[in-house]
Amino acid sequence: MGMDRDRPIERFLPLRPVEFDVLLSLAAGERHGYGIIQDAEARGVTAVPDVGTLYRALRRMQDQGLIGASARREAPEAGEERRHYYRITALGLQVARAEARRLAALMRAAAASGLIEGVAT
Amino acid sequence: MGMDRDRPIERFLPLRPVEFDVLLSLAAGERHGYGIIQDAEARGVTAVPDVGTLYRALRRMQDQGLIGASARREAPEAGEERRHYYRITALGLQVARAEARRLAALMRAAAASGLIEGVAT
């Protein structure tokens, strides 16, 4: 699987934008693909991932062990039969945290360069 | 140049990791390619862009009008003859700010999901 026994976390950084979107949504709870897109739409106006990009990213990230299929898939309620639910894995959580740290460092540098003005916490 | 008369800023979002690295370095002042790499190395340990990726991104971003060739190129001091200096453009600054806002929103969502612990401002 190309698992790279050592350096398991940094191997994935920097995450592609769509990948961080996915991990961010799944960190808040189980979601299906379309729900992740709706999350992105609700979060900010700009930069909603393309559907093709999203679904392919989901499969890729599943292969990499960053996310996994949810058990909810096995007991679908009414109206969600078509949905594929995903959950974040322990590895995915570690990677997401590492990426968040990277972005935080970037934001600090951005603030130091005067790139950020009215961005409240 | 494929300028896209309307929606000039959002067109570029989300920036690729290497592109934000570049704009971030140049927002702090003029730099040459290798200097940008050194900036990234100094900033955080992880995720330093590959040289090929960096130099290709520089040319691409110049074509897009995000960065421009510096005037310093015309009057090279001793030891910097080989260097190509770049500066951020007004457009590049706008794009960098928009991306910083996007990332800030992402960080807020990350914090809400408990992804961030010890990340001080």
Added chain:
DNA sequence: GCCAGTATATGCGTGACGCCAATATGCCGG
């Protein structure tokens, strides 16, 4: 019946990526 929304998947062409090698200069140690 049709259009819009929900939900996932795939084909296609372009282009960005990571890795590596080439080129060239300056500097320092042995």
Added chain:
DNA sequence: CCGGCATATTGGCGTCACGCATATACTGGC
């Protein structure tokens, strides 16, 4: 003084991810 390391940029090569479009299918409203 010569080999190696840091500096500095460029190009080739193969792979892969992207954006766009289309296909499929179900639901609900008008």
